[in-house]
Amino acid sequence: MTVYLDGGHLTLDQIKSVLDGKEDVKIHEDAWAKINRSRQTIESVISRGDVVYGVNTGFGKMSDTLISHKDIGQLQVNLIRSHACGVGEPLSERVSRGMLLLRANALAKGFSGVTNETLQILIDCINHGIHPVIPSQGSLGASGDLAPLSHLALVLIGEGEAIYKGEKMSGKEALFKCGLAPITLQAKEGLALINGTQAMTAIGVVSYLEARDLAMFADSVAALTLESLRGITDPFFPESHQVRPYPEQQEVASRILGFVDDSHLTTRQGDIRVQDAYSLRCIPQVHGAIHRVLNYVKDTLAIEINAATDNPLVFSDSGHVISGGNFHGQPVAFAMDFLGIALSETASIAERRVERLVNPQLNDFPPFLSADPGLESGLMITQYVAASLVSENKTLAHPSSVDSIPSSANQEDHVSMGTTAARHAHLIIQNTRRVVAIEALCAAQAADYRGPEKLASYTKAIYDFIRSKAPTITKDRIFSLDIQKIEKGILAEEWKVYINEGVS
Known part of the structure; x- marks a missing residue:
């Protein structure tokens, strides 16, 4: 199968398929005409000698500095090299792949003035599995994700580093191994590659996709906990949710x-x-609100992945080349902060259910679900770990979008910090997945005391998934390994296989 890009119709599920390596990518044939007209507009601007930001001027505070015609190409190379100053651990290959895809889709809209060769090499890198090494820190989330996207662009011109078939190598070597040659940047193309929101958006998409599945699994584990604690079903009856008609609350209750x-x-x-x-009675209200946030995030990302976010934008029909601010990441910054807050609450309420499962003062189980209380501690410390992760999430959930630090000699005086928000949201999701894995481990052990055969068909399938990763606890063992296996199974969506087999 192939995903065709035209800048306007890419979906989150298509992105997931490409990230999973299930589909290759091509530019839709109808998009090439608009891309070529956009490039012709740039060539006309150059031939007329018009002054246009980033085409024949410097950047940021130096936008009033005119660049001679002979230096226009070097200007773009200098831009990429000078802006490639990111720091920190590299972004995952999945995010790097997402950035390539999203940048290609943005350029395919035909408002960026790039050559066919520049757009095609982005597609080639995706299809060959060349993933630029991109440091995770250093973007302000306005003027685009300049530093991260510069590290991406380095590979396209045969510089920087990339991962190819699991091996780190120079960008030039990665291209050559795939029979590709570095591109030579033309006027505006360096700026077109780095002035956009594709780092924060790629992290955001990866985070959303993980959060969407995690939220559904959290619903499932909450149901298992409800059963194990012999919870009351009346609060889930539709009447009380119809009179507070949030659709997501009603859906969770049902x-x-x-x-x-x-x-x-x-x-x-x-x-x-x-x-x-x-923590049991209010599952629809809390989990429902979390799903409501996920819907808001989905709607924001659906717009952003099909948006033209570089600067200047080239409008071929009017001949205008407009220097604006579509690179500003505020919409994504808000969505990512909201996503982090919502998923931190997923962990928070899950940890409270863990406490109810292990605390002998709150249930009728052996203390801490221990096989031999006193001699063995059972799952006592898993609650400590969950509490630690919940506390860490609280610090990560402080909104990045309310912060701003001026840059470029105060020319760029308000920024979004959207990439920081996205990075923090993804860290929160990782922490939350571990907390939910802990709840799953505890809920399954509690179900063993009740009798797994008494579980509902659906929750028995969830129980079977958990037990495939962590057998029934008959004595103390290294529970860290159990948590890790369940966590990886959640991330890999293995639990869905058990649902399909157990409920069908």
Whole structure:
């Protein structure tokens, strides 16, 4: 299968397929005419001697400095080299691949003035699996993701570093191994490659895709915990959710009821107790609000992945080349901060359910679900770990989008910090996945005490997934390994296989 790019119709699910290596990428044939007209507009600007930012001027505060015609090509190379000053651990190959894809899609809109060769080499890098090594820190999230995208662009001109087939090498070597040659940048092309929001957006897309699946798994594990604690199902009945009609709240309530439909463990109001704790009773309200945030993030990303975010923008129909501000990452910054806050709450409520599973004062299980309490500590310290991760998330969830530091001699005096927001959101998601894995480990052990055969069909499938990674605890062992295996299984979406097999 092939994903065709035209700058306007790329979907999040298509991005996922490309990130997973399941589909190659091509520029849609209808897009090439617009791309060529855009390039012709740039050539006309040059031939007329018009002064246009980034074409024949310096950058940022030096935008009033005119560049001679003979130096226009060198200007673009100098831009890439000087701006490639990112620091920190490299972004994952998945994010790097996403950046290549999103930049290609943005250029395919036909408002950037690039040559066919420059756009094609982005496509070639995706299809051959060449992933630029891109340091994760150093973007302000306005004027585009300048530093990260410069490291991407280095590889296209045969410089920098790339990962190819799991091996780090020079950008030039990676291209040559695939039968590709470095490009020679023409007027505006360096700026067209780096003035955009593709680093924050690629991190954002990867984070959203992980968060979307994690939120669904968190619903599933919450249902297993509800059963293991003999929770009350009345709070999930539709009546109370119809009078507070958030669609996502209603969906979660209905989903949980469906998950435990044929359970022999859940109870009704007054059977054992009149009310459950908030971490059980309010699952629809909290998880529903989290899903609502995910929908907002999805809508924002759906716009951003098909947006022209470089500067200046080339409008061939009017002949205008407009220097504006579409590179400013504020929409993505807000969405990423919101995503981080929402997923930190996923971890927060999950940790409270862990406490109810291991604390003997809150349940009728052996202390800490231990096989031999006293001699063995059981799952006592897993709650400590969950609490630590939740606390760390609270610091990471401080919004980056409310911060701004002026740059370029105060010419660029307000920035979004969107890339920082996206990086923090992804860290929160990783932490949250570990907390949910801990809840899964504890809930499965609690289910063992009740009798797994009493579980509903759906939650039994979730239980079977957990047990495929972590067998029933009969004595103390190194639980870190269990948590890691469950976490990896969640990330790889292996649990869905158990659902399909166990419920069908």
